[in-house]
Amino acid sequence: AQSVTQLGSHVSVSEGALVLLRCNYSSSVPPYLFWYVQYPNQGLQLLLKYTTGATLVKGINGFEAEFKKSETSFHLTKPSAHMSDAAEYFCAVSDYTGANSKLTFGKGITLSVRP
Amino acid sequence: NAGVMQNPRHLVRRRGQEARLRCSPMKGHSHVYWYRQLPEEGLKFMVYLQKENIIDESGMPKERFSAEFPKEGPSILRIQQVVRGDSAAYFCASSPSGMNTEAFFGQGTRLTVV
Numbered sequence: 001a002q003s004v005t006q007l008g009s010h011v012s013v014s015e016g017a018l019v020l021l022r023c024n025y026s027s028s029v030p031p032y033l034f035w036y037v038q039y040p041n042q043g044l045q046l047l048l049k050y051t052t053g054a055t056l057v058k059g060i061n062g063f064e065a066e067f068k069k070s071e072t073s074f075h076l077t078k079p080s081a082h083m084s085d086a087a088e089y090f091c092a093v094s095d096y097t098g099a100n101s102k103l104t105f106g107k108g109i110t111l112s113v114r115p
Numbered sequence: 116n117a118g119v120m121q122n123p124r125h126l127v128r129r130r131g132q133e134a135r136l137r138c139s140p141m142k143g144h145s146h147v148y149w150y151r152q153l154p155e156e157g158l159k160f161m162v163y164l165q166k167e168n169i170i171d172e173s174g175m176p177k178e179r180f181s182a183e184f185p186k187e188g189p190s191i192l193r194i195q196q197v198v199r200g201d202s203a204a205y206f207c208a209s210s211p212s213g214m215n216t217e218a219f220f221g222q223g224t225r226l227t228v229v
Contacts, residue, residue: 009155036220043119043206043220044158090157102148102171103208103218105157 002027002093006106014114019078021109023065023091026072033074034092034103035065044090050074061085086113117141119209120189121221128228134194134201136224140209147190148218149182152204164190197228 003026013019025031032051036044048059055067061084065076074091088110092103120139128134140147145166150158163171164184175182179197184190194201204225210218 004157006157041222041225043121043222044208045220046217049217102160102163103158104160105150107155107157 004106138207
């Protein structure tokens, strides 16, 4: 079985500050890892994903994440927060076999950005 | 190419009524997933369907909930005899070949049971 842990439910940063959202996963097979963003009353939008290859993955809106197998982590970072980054962020894991694959989500982290 | 379309966006039902949620996947996508989001929680997997087949329904409550994805038309998530605890946001996602690739989510249906 797969699982995702996102510690804490809320992160607050100042505009221009570093954003770091943590994600740890558990998977019995090499995982595919995803970060999604959800704005209020909207669906989920894919920020970035790791499948194979380079462990540092760049996504949209200046976000990036690094897959660290030894730490079973896939933390999301952005060097400089913008007010428009305020949203809820979900980390998710999927097995790579393709057969009956589905996403397992963490509980999400709400990011607030202070002026 | 239109995205995943869900309707209605908001649905209010009285306890005991039926709720029908519809999802039209993106063009060319034959894999559909339904997720439920309860307040203060992440998304919980409910069911995975391909055309005319239920592939994985391990997340579906045993009673009152059913899903289908017919050969023609949208996927339907049906909740019979709704209760207050069914109030949640229900999201549909579609992908071309399973969720190890990119899945696209709809904007969700927010069900309120009064």
